[in-house]
Amino acid sequence: MQPVKFKPILKQTIWGGNKIAKFKRVEGHDDEQIGESWEISGVKGNESIIANGPYEGKTLPEMVAEMQDRLVGTENYKRFGNDFPLLIKFIDARQALSIQVHPDDEKARQQGMKNGKTEMWYLMDSEPYATLRCGLKQAITPEQYKEMVADTTICDAIAEFPVKADDCFFIPAGRIHSIGKGCFLAEIQQTSDATYRIYDFNRRDKNGNLRELHTRQAAECIDYNVQEDYRTEYVPAKNQGVSLVQCRYFNTAVYDLDEPMTLDYSELDSFVIIIGLKGEATFTDNEGNATTLRGGETMLVPATTKTLNVNGEIKFLETYV
Structure with missing residues (x-):
């Protein structure tokens, strides 16, 4: 069977920019603050629709259920069944996203979720001022973490990086992180909505309410180890993987x-x-x-x-x- 493409699922967000519509050549969406394009998704309620070939018009979960191991591989089908294991996105941040952490599989299942979330970011043509946060830069305890969230100083403990095209960050479950203003990136992640919001810069939603924080749940998930550098180091090369x-x-x-x-x-x-x-x-x-x-x-x-x-x-x- 030939490779398949999907219709993008475009997500308007309060922090979204105007890069995605042009990048994907999607007409009529230039001024709509598209924060995310879900490229391949088996998430319930956000299932990707196939755009070409014999399965055109069907959803990704329908295709997985029909093709099974022929689509995903023998061991993957044993491991994940009809749940497609990855979620692929493009993200355009006109404003900074909230500070977040994701639980690992064990902690997510303890909370009634299917699995946790490990992910990675690959930066594309971002703004010159673009930054992101990833990992702790100083050792803190869970109690200190809660205090810093309460007094809005938590960002002081998180490493912040200026970023440019081709930078890469791996974000295993438990690593505190946030996409910053001006970032344009591709995201590869486990199929999961398991996210705990740590801090949202005291922003209010369209109804004037502060968004919910998950301070206690996040405290139980954070990896409190400190690393010297959280970037993924690699040497670019032409005509090879x-x-x-x-x-x-x-x-x-x-x-x-x-x-x-x-x-x-x-x-x-x-x-x-x-x-x-x-x-x-x-x-x-x-x-x-x-x-x-x-x-x-x-x-x-x-x-x-x-x-x-x-x-x-x-x-x-x-x-x-």
């Missing part, structure tokens, strides 16, 4: 191609997601199916695919479980 993140939830690499290349998946027991960042190329699978992908588009490659021949000039993320 450069590994960014390897964890039990996803493996991600970045490719920057200006010559033909064959991606070999013959030994991989997983679906593959290709996230277009810049440029355009044709991806031809081992059955001769050709799919054009350009920056701002995302496609899902079934686990039955053995090879993809890439022709064109394109930069993209490749991720699989």
Whole structure:
């Protein structure tokens, strides 16, 4: 079966900007403060709709239920069943998002959720002033954390980074974090809504109310260890895959191609997601199916695919479980 694309799910937010509509070439949405484009989602109530091929018009969960291991891989289907394991987004932050933390699988299930959330960010063409927060920069106890939330000094304990295109951050469950003003990025995460809001800069919603904070729940989830640097360090290279993140939830690499290349998946027991960042190329699978992908588009490659021949000039993320 050929790779499939999906109709984007565009999310208007109070902090959203105007980059996503142009990036994805979606007409009529330029001034709508689109904060997120959900590219591939099996989240209940936000299921992606297939945009091409024989499954056009069906939802991602319907496709998983029908194709099963042929779509996601044998071990993945044993592990996740009909739940698609990854959620892919583009995020454009005109304003800073709230300070958050996500529980791990064990703590999430204790709270009645299916699983926790580990994620990663890959920065695209952000504003010159863009920053984000990731990880603690000083040692604090859970009690000190609660006190700092109460007196609005919690940001003093969190590492803040100026960011630019091609920066990468891995955010395992438990790592405190926040997307800052001016960031434009791709996000790869476990399929989960397990989020605890720590601090929201005392902003009010459209009804004038402060948004709910989850101080107690977050205190139980935070990883209080301090690291020297939370960036993902890697050396960019042309015409080869450069590994960014390897964890039990996803493996991600970045490719920057200006010559033909064959991606070999013959030994991989997983679906593959290709996230277009810049440029355009044709991806031809081992059955001769050709799919054009350009920056701002995302496609899902079934686990039955053995090879993809890439022709064109394109930069993209490749991720699989």
